[in-house]
Amino acid sequence: MATISDVAALAGVSTATVSRALNGKATVDPDLAARVRTAADELGYQPNGPARNLRRQEAAVVALIISDVENPFFTAIARGVEDVAHEVGYSVVLCNSDESASKENRYIDIAIQERVAGVILSPTGTTSSVDKLAARGTAFVAVDRPLPQQDSDVVLVDTRLAARQATEHLIAQGYQRIGCITGPSGVRTADDRLAGYRDALKAAKRRGSTKLVRRTEYKAAGAHKAARDVLSQEDPPDALLVANSAMAVGVLQALQEKGIRPGKDVGMVAFDDAPWAALVDPPLSVVAQPAYEIGTVAARLLLARITDGTRPPTTTTLGARLIERGSSHRG
Amino acid sequence: MATISDVAALAGVSTATVSRALNGKATVDPDLAARVRTAADELGYQPNGPARNLRRQEAAVVALIISDVENPFFTAIARGVEDVAHEVGYSVVLCNSDESASKENRYIDIAIQERVAGVILSPTGTTSSVDKLAARGTAFVAVDRPLPQQDSDVVLVDTRLAARQATEHLIAQGYQRIGCITGPSGVRTADDRLAGYRDALKAAKRRGSTKLVRRTEYKAAGAHKAARDVLSQEDPPDALLVANSAMAVGVLQALQEKGIRPGKDVGMVAFDDAPWAALVDPPLSVVAQPAYEIGTVAARLLLARITDGTRPPTTTTLGARLIERGSSHRG
DNA sequence: GTGAAAGCGCTAACAT
DNA sequence: ATGTTAGCGCTTTCAC
Numbered sequence: 052m053a054t055i056s057d058v059a060a061l062a063g064v065s066t067a068t069v070s071r072a073l074n075g076k077a078t079v080d081p082d083l084a085a086r087v088r089t090a091a092d093e094l095g096y097q098p099n100g101p102a103r104n105l106r107r108q109e110a111a112v113v114a115l116i117i118s119d120v121e122n123p124f125f126t127a128i129a130r131g132v133e134d135v136a137h138e139v140g141y142s143v144v145l146c147n148s149d150e151s152a153s154k155e156n157r158y159i160d161i162a163i164q165e166r167v168a169g170v171i172l173s174p175t176g177t178t179s180s181v182d183k184l185a186a187r188g189t190a191f192v193a194v195d196r197p198l199p200q201q202d203s204d205v206v207l208v209d210t211r212l213a214a215r216q217a218t219e220h221l222i223a224q225g226y227q228r229i230g231c232i233t234g235p236s237g238v239r240t241a242d243d244r245l246a247g248y249r250d251a252l253k254a255a256k257r258r259g260s261t262k263l264v265r266r267t268e269y270k271a272a273g274a275h276k277a278a279r280d281v282l283s284q285e286d287p288p289d290a291l292l293v294a295n296s297a298m299a300v301g302v303l304q305a306l307q308e309k310g311i312r313p314g315k316d317v318g319m320v321a322f323d324d325a326p327w328a329a330l331v332d333p334p335l336s337v338v339a340q341p342a343y344e345i346g347t348v349a350a351r352l353l354l355a356r357i358t359d360g361t362r363p364p365t366t367t368t369l370g371a372r373l374i375e376r377g378s379s380h381r382g
Numbered sequence: 383m384a385t386i387s388d389v390a391a392l393a394g395v396s397t398a399t400v401s402r403a404l405n406g407k408a409t410v411d412p413d414l415a416a417r418v419r420t421a422a423d424e425l426g427y428q429p430n431g432p433a434r435n436l437r438r439q440e441a442a443v444v445a446l447i448i449s450d451v452e453n454p455f456f457t458a459i460a461r462g463v464e465d466v467a468h469e470v471g472y473s474v475v476l477c478n479s480d481e482s483a484s485k486e487n488r489y490i491d492i493a494i495q496e497r498v499a500g501v502i503l504s505p506t507g508t509t510s511s512v513d514k515l516a517a518r519g520t521a522f523v524a525v526d527r528p529l530p531q532q533d534s535d536v537v538l539v540d541t542r543l544a545a546r547q548a549t550e551h552l553i554a555q556g557y558q559r560i561g562c563i564t565g566p567s568g569v570r571t572a573d574d575r576l577a578g579y580r581d582a583l584k585a586a587k588r589r590g591s592t593k594l595v596r597r598t599e600y601k602a603a604g605a606h607k608a609a610r611d612v613l614s615q616e617d618p619p620d621a622l623l624v625a626n627s628a629m630a631v632g633v634l635q636a637l638q639e640k641g642i643r644p645g646k647d648v649g650m651v652a653f654d655d656a657p658w659a660a661l662v663d664p665p666l667s668v669v670a671q672p673a674y675e676i677g678t679v680a681a682r683l684l685l686a687r688i689t690d691g692t693r694p695p696t697t698t699t700l701g702a703r704l705i706e707r708g709s710s711h712r713g
Numbered sequence: 714g715t716g717a718a719a720g721c722g723c724t725a726a727c728a729t
Numbered sequence: 730a731t732g733t734t735a736g737c738g739c740t741t742t743c744a745c
Contacts, residue, residue, distance in 0.1 A: 065715065097491065099495065101441070102432070183428075332663035397723080438723085725734100
């Protein structure tokens with residue numbers, strides 16, 4: 052594979068000049084620069100990234116570690132990050148931690164080893180691995196979930212408030228026994244959504260009951276089981292707040308199997324406005340989160356921190372929007 | 383940041399010994415190895431990836447360039463690739479080419495520059511950029527779509543046959559004027575699905591009509607417009623074959639807006655068994671592609687090629703499965 | 714404006 | 730079994 056020396060030899064200049072020419076430094080004679088570019092093209096020269104990064108002590112790459120590639124919420128964030136990063140010449144590598152602390156840890160190690168310029172991640176809960184980034188001075192920002200005792204930049208959604216509003220909406224629609232199916236304990240968004248749900252019940256002077264709450268992984272399968280379970284008990288809920296769109300799939304399956312009609316028999320609001328939400332029957336009421344915007348904001352914060360590591364950490368909280376559709380309106 | 387020399391100094395050995403110990407070479411005294419590991423831990427030593435890769439002339443990383451991160455088909459492939467790659471100690475970086483030849487090209491350049499061990503990609507159609515990989519001897523395998531005049535490893539689905547079977551199923555159900563909404567011309571899967579659709583019509587001695595065919599990008603918005611258009615004409619189709627699940631969303635929206643009931647008024651089969659397909663009313667008949675398996679097979683082929691660049695290229699064709707649900711049964 | 718030369722951190726010959 | 734040393738390809742002072 053052609054190296055910078057090959058290009059230098061062909062162009063009849065030094066390697067230093069090649070480097071300067073190819074990196075667009077102003078201090079190089081236009082004629083020479085042209086000759087260098089021609090030589091580089093001729094040889095199909097591609098700079099050796101590891102060598103460059105070794106020398107520069109940093110790569111123009113940001114790592115984005117998300118907890119579930121198959122969740123549209125996170126892929127939308129990814130797009131936001133990409134769009135901003137590409138604008139300023141950074142590449143984005145996507146890593147899928149799969150909601151596993153050990154995978155997250157592994158990817159953080161890789162990010163450090165590869166000396167990426169920065170890391171954006173949706174932390175799995177344990178803070179330990181992120182400390183390494185802080186210790187090394189690698190820029191990072193958390194999305195979707197804050198980092199316990201770590202004052203970093205973070206981009207969140209006011210998910211507790213959103214959950215409260217969604218629950219209040221169900222109450223206003225006349226549902227009496229509202230249940231909640233949320234994610235695993237310790238995952239901040241799952242905890243917050245549950246808290247918001249309870250806020251609404253309390254404000255309406257309703258007594259909550261643990262029998263109406265189920266916690267499970269943020270996946271269809273878990274939610275399916277949870278929904279079957281909660282609906283099979285003696286006093287089943289007549290409405291459900293569901294904490295993400297994958298879970299909504301599982302819950303709707305369960306309703307279908309049990310012959311329960313959403314909206315009429317059991318009201319339902321789910322987090323995340325999946326593309327299909329308006330297509331099911333009845334259309335699914337959702338809490339739409341600004342996922343793409345989370346990505347763009349996080350990327351901008353990261354870039355700012357890369358250039359200036361001393362700026363004070365900020366917390367950005369974006370709002371979510373309740374979209375009322377048929378599944379939360381008593382027919 | 384601690385370097386290998388720091389570790390060597392602390393452990394009272396040479397850098398070579400540190401390198402050997404940390405890389406698990408057999409030829410190092412167990413006591414020394416332990417001392418080295420302790421020193422490394424103490425310093426929080428993380429090897430410098432660029433330096434290592436520069437020296438080794440290769441990184442234990444494979445790049446996966448997919449054409450749409452928001453398409454569940456491709457994210458399922460990503461999981462397959464990851465699972466296999468991680469087993470053998472490779473990391474996977476995901477790149478989103480967004481169905482754009484220039485982005486694909488850019489990511490290929492980056493992959494080359496970073497000297498990744500191999501590349502898996504769903505090519506956008508133009509072959510040009512992939513030539514660079516071949517020219518440099520970087521291992522790569524194509525998924526979902528073959529590479530024109532490039533004999534590489536490739537993992538495909540027999541999508542033409544699947545399209546034919548889906549169309550035959552619609553014919554068998556008594557639909558008379560079957561239309562097809564497929565992806566852009568030049569994208570192989572889009573062309574193949576159209577060809578399979580025509581195969582079925584021809585075999586049934588039906589005359590196809592270009593007025594029943596629409597081509598658009600593989601996204602909901604394009605398909606939405608296409609469906610409105612095709613259904614508004616004088617002799618509208620009474621059934622539709624739709625080329626992926628994002629498009630199915632757009633088509634179902636259009637049907638909803640026009641008050642057309644899927645199944646009863648217009649039959650429908652779509653590619654890709656999205657999680658929500660069984661939840662819409664009526665449940666959507668689909669062609670289920672073995673996406674995860676495409677990923678695992680591709681990863682295994684890539685690893686084999688990384689170890690032995692001379693093995694003859696293979697083509698693996700996996701089958702798809704028609705899942706009949708309500709949307710293709712006349713009520 | 715251009716070239717010579719040092720050195721980023723690591724691994725692999727080679728020497729012992 | 731361990732240490733010494735060269736060098737991977739690049740960027741960047743430092744001279745000129």
